[in-house]
Amino acid sequence: MDRLIEYFAHYGRSYSWRSRHDPYAILVAEMMLQRTKSDQVVSVYQKFLKRFPDPQTLASAPKRDVQKLLEPLGLRWRATMITKMGSSLVRNFDGEIPHSREELLTLPGVGAYAADAVLCYAYGEKVVPVDSNVCRVLRRIFNLHSKGEARRNRIFLGKVAELPVPKRLAKEFNWGLIDFGAAICTPRTPSCPLCPLNKICLYPNKTEVWKYDYSK
Numbered sequence: 001m002d003r004l005i006e007y008f009a010h011y012g013r014s015y016s017w018r019s020r021h022d023p024y025a026i027l028v029a030e031m032m033l034q035r036t037k038s039d040q041v042v043s044v045y046q047k048f049l050k051r052f053p054d055p056q057t058l059a060s061a062p063k064r065d066v067q068k069l070l071e072p073l074g075l076r077w078r079a080t081m082i083t084k085m086g087s088s089l090v091r092n093f094d095g096e097i098p099h100s101r102e103e104l105l106t107l108p109g110v111g112a113y114a115a116d117a118v119l120c121y122a123y124g125e126k127v128v129p130v131d132s133n134v135c136r137v138l139r140r141i142f143n144l145h146s147k148g149e150a151r152r153n154r155i156f157l158g159k160v161a162e163l164p165v166p167k168r169l170a171k172e173f174n175w176g177l178i179d180f181g182a183a184i185c186t187p188r189t190p191s192c193p194l195c196p197l198n199k200i201c202l203y204p205n206k207t208e209v210w211k212y213d214y215s216k
Helices: 002-011 023-033 038-051 055-060 063-073 077-093 112-121 132-142 154-161 170-183
Strands: none
Touching (some): 023 077, 023 112, 055 077, 063 077, 132 154
């Protein structure tokens, strides 16, 4: 799994939220990235944080202002959830972002993935945020089969919990996993000959040739 960190170091995508350390800014990014491509979020994210730099500003803003800023991203319910999230942060947490998964999950619009993302990217926890793309990658690598949605399957989540996530490089590990899934281990035509995990992958349909080169 160290190769995921190497992969990110050489080929990882650069987004402004990945350089942020403010838990609020990280939480906002995760809310915007729900069911939305990263490249769509870039310009909206910067404008949003400039207009609403903290939970207090967001909580006191008219809902229509939030809706107008988020309009380019689609999903009308997103503005409602983000507005409610800001109010909940101010009302229940004095404007601070919770440090625990249980408390994060009480925030409107925050599910398991966003909660784990905040724990990892803001607080350095050794957790793996699991969405459908991460599920696909890990199911292929370990040749796992599960009934229903994998990220709700106890056996699958148990395997995720066993991943050797390095404490000091947990963020890079997870970003590498995300970017690897977006560029190499794609849904329909995975680029197995270029895969840095080909030697350990148990995916039955993979191509055995291993040509990955970090010198590019």
